[in-house]
Amino acid sequence: MINIPWPGVSGAPARLQPLLLPLYRQAGIEVSLLRLDELHSQVSGNKLFKLKYHLEQAMSAGYRRVISFGGAFSNHLHALAFAGRVMGLETIGVVRGEPGYADNPTLRDAADWGMRLHFVDRRTYRCKQTPEVADRLRDRFGDCYIIAEGGAGPPALQGCGEIFDAFPAGALAGTGLVGLAVGTGSTLAGLVAARPEHCRLLGFPVLRGGDFLYRDIASQLREAGLADSAGWQLQLDAHEGGYGRVSLQLAAFLHAFEQETGICLDPVYTGKLLLGFNRLVVSGGIAAGTRVVLIHTGGLQGLRGMAKTLYDRRSAFRGALPL
Numbered sequence: 001m002i003n004i005p006w007p008g009v010s011g012a013p014a015r016l017q018p019l020l021l022p023l024y025r026q027a028g029i030e031v032s033l034l035r036l037d038e039l040h041s042q043v044s045g046n047k048l049f050k051l052k053y054h055l056e057q058a059m060s061a062g063y064r065r066v067i068s069f070g071g072a073f074s075n076h077l078h079a080l081a082f083a084g085r086v087m088g089l090e091t092i093g094v095v096r097g098e099p100g101y102a103d104n105p106t107l108r109d110a111a112d113w114g115m116r117l118h119f120v121d122r123r124t125y126r127c128k129q130t131p132e133v134a135d136r137l138r139d140r141f142g143d144c145y146i147i148a149e150g151g152a153g154p155p156a157l158q159g160c161g162e163i164f165d166a167f168p169a170g171a172l173a174g175t176g177l178v179g180l181a182v183g184t185g186s187t188l189a190g191l192v193a194a195r196p197e198h199c200r201l202l203g204f205p206v207l208r209g210g211d212f213l214y215r216d217i218a219s220q221l222r223e224a225g226l227a228d229s230a231g232w233q234l235q236l237d238a239h240e241g242g243y244g245r246v247s248l249q250l251a252a253f254l255h256a257f258e259q260e261t262g263i264c265l266d267p268v269y270t271g272k273l274l275l276g277f278n279r280l281v282v283s284g285g286i287a288a289g290t291r292v293v294l295i296h297t298g299g300l301q302g303l304r305g306m307a308k309t310l311y312d313r314r315s316a317f318r319g320a321l322p323l
């Protein structure tokens with residue numbers, strides 16, 4: 001059972017929802033979606049797991065204040081702001097961009113939950129991991145626990161290994177392949193360290209040129225003192241043009257998938273996972289008989305304010321969709 005001491009997290013396993021697409025039947029595979037997005041109303045999917053041990057460490061070391069970094073639509077900062085509020089920790093979000101961004105739904109929530117927003121230009125943001133920037137932040141905001149962008153780091157890997165505990169009882173035993181969207185790769189790295197032997201992992205990077213993640217994930221594991229169990233791979237062609245980019249086909253796919261299954265996906269992560277996975281199925285990349293679990297890592301808060309863009313893009317799409 002997941003055991004996260006935050007209001008609204010029940011400790012019950014996530015729902016494992018069968019996906020009954022014609023495509024999967026034709027390929028002779030069984031595919032289900034692990035609904036981490038349903039575990040908490042505000043703290044998005046995998047961010048719950050990434051933050052758990054960071055916040056535990058911060059609390060037990062006596063910190064009252066946590067700083068982290070993100071973009072203007074960051075699921076991570078959104079989750080951190082909420083968690084900070086319910087745990088009684090002060091939170092500071094260092095945001096790449098201009099103060100005008102504070103008006104978007106993501107950062108408005110964060111500010112409503114008490115997060116102080118600190119906007120920095122791209123150059124400063126790029127140096128955020130350096131000791132100089134850490135010192136400057138401590139000068140300005142006082143003593144604080146610093147969480148890397150996206151909640152990366154050893155505590156995140158430890159927490160993400162517990163995603164396996166969110167499978168309903170017995171479900172993991174028959175699962176041959178687990179697929180998930182990959183940003184920083186911390187979630188995948190945590191699963192790599194914790195995976196049962198029979199369960200291979202396939203990550204779908206949402207950024208262009210994601211092959212650096214092979215080395216990066218290996219070094220995240222080393223840094224956390226965890227073994228690289230091998231048995232994992234990246235599917236590098238699912239990025240749709242790069243981080244945050246929404247191709248016409250992706251916009252159309254999100255809509256068609258929701259019509260077909262009733263399930264809402266986000267364009268940055270989970271939409272690319274499902275589209276990329278389905279293309280792989282079409283090309284014969286998944287052996288008949290495989291039981292697959294795809295992880296819905298959440299991120300739906302980021303959809304707010306995107307409706308018009310998504311509508312315009314899907315209306316312009318002409319072609320077939322893998323469903």
Ligand SMILES: *Cc1c(COP(=O)(O)O)cnc(C)c1O
Pocket residue numbers: 044045046047075076150181182183184185186187188266269270297298299300
């Ligand atoms: C952050 C995020 C991811 C990626 O997690 P990483 O650990 O950075 O790879 C995937 N899906 C959603 C919805 C996210 O918010």
